[in-house]
Amino acid sequence: MNLFQLRAFDAVAREGSFTRAAARLFISQPAVTGHIKALEEHYQITLLRRTARRVELTEEGMKLASITRAMFGLVDEAQVLLEANRQLLTGRLEVAADGPHRVMPMLASLRERFPGVTVNLRLGNAQETLAALLSEHVDVAVLTEVEPRKGLTLRALQTSRICALVPASHPWLALAQGVDIAQLHDIIMVLREPNSITRRTFDGACDNAGVKPRVLLELDSREAVTEAVAAQLGVGIVSSAEVSYDPRVGAVPINGSGLINQHMLGCLERRAELRLIKAFMELAL
Structure with missing residues (x-):
């Protein structure tokens, strides 16, 4: 026929x-x-x-x-x-991120520019986010401290600094210059799990400075750390890019080397020229 x-x-x-x-x-x-x-x-x-x-x-x-x-x-x-x-009047974009704070403004820009595009957002830790991108379960991903690798297109977004998370009544909040990492020696702390990028960065900086805090709790989410600090179980840590307003707690900059994280936007290299992925990468950057 x-x-x-x-x-x-x-x-x-x-x-x-x-x-x-x-x-x-x-x-x-x-x-x-x-x-x-x-x-x-x-x-x-x-x-x-x-x-x-x-x-x-x-x-x-x-x-x-x-x-x-x-x-x-x-x-x-x-x-x-x-x-x-x-023409990007319609479409669907699968996005993964290792936290909501950096990705939400990107999604707002995408919605403003292309209101007909539907987004599915997947949140997870750094390892889960990278795995979702490499396995093609998502189109683009917001990542932290990812090493360049063949087949992966990475674009730098911003840097963030590790901060101490303390109860609202803590005297450190009155220190305009923050605290030195040495002041965390032997301090009772409540931290994320060891595989967390924030935790790994903090642990590396402590090792380099010879600082050994006392870890009382290891928790699997930022929200859990915030609740533990609010309950005055110990000092937590948080990325400066992820500080949310909560009257019960406050963030204090930690001074020292090795406390900076680089955040990136990534996609698979062979899909970087797809119209919707390219548009999102350009808007986000």
Whole structure:
């Protein structure tokens, strides 16, 4: 079955004219005539009656027209959908992030620029976020302290600093310059799990400075750390990029080396030129 022939027949059936059908398809009138003639001869069937003034469908032509109208109607719908996606009027973007604070302003910018695009956001720790990107479960990811690797496109976003999280009544909050990392020696602390990027950065800085805090609790979320600090179970740590207002606690900068984290936006290199991914990367940066 030749779809070009069917498309020509469908155009004539819709327009009732070979001339208008040719204009609809952006081909010549003889080409339309040739396609339909070949279709009729191949299947030994008369689909159209041609008169001096008009083109009429035969009974078999009307039956075929009902089929081609539905068939090419779906093709036209597919064309509209794909064209809308190409112009970023619609589409779906899968995003992963190792925290909500950096990614939310990016999503707000995307929504403002392309309101028809739907976003699915997946939050997790640093390892989960990177794994989701590398396994192609997401299109783009907001990452922290990721080493460059083959096949991965990374763009620097911002840096953040490790801060101490203390109860609202803690005297450190009155220190404009923050606290030195040495002041955390032998201090009771409540920290994230050892695989947390924030925890790893903090532990590395403590090792370099010869500081050994007393870790009372290890918790698996920022929210849990905040609740533990609010309950005065110990001093916590938090990235400066993730400090949220909470009247029960406050963040104090920690002074020392090795307390800076680099945040990045990443996608797979072979997908970096896809229109929606490229647009998000440009907006975010």
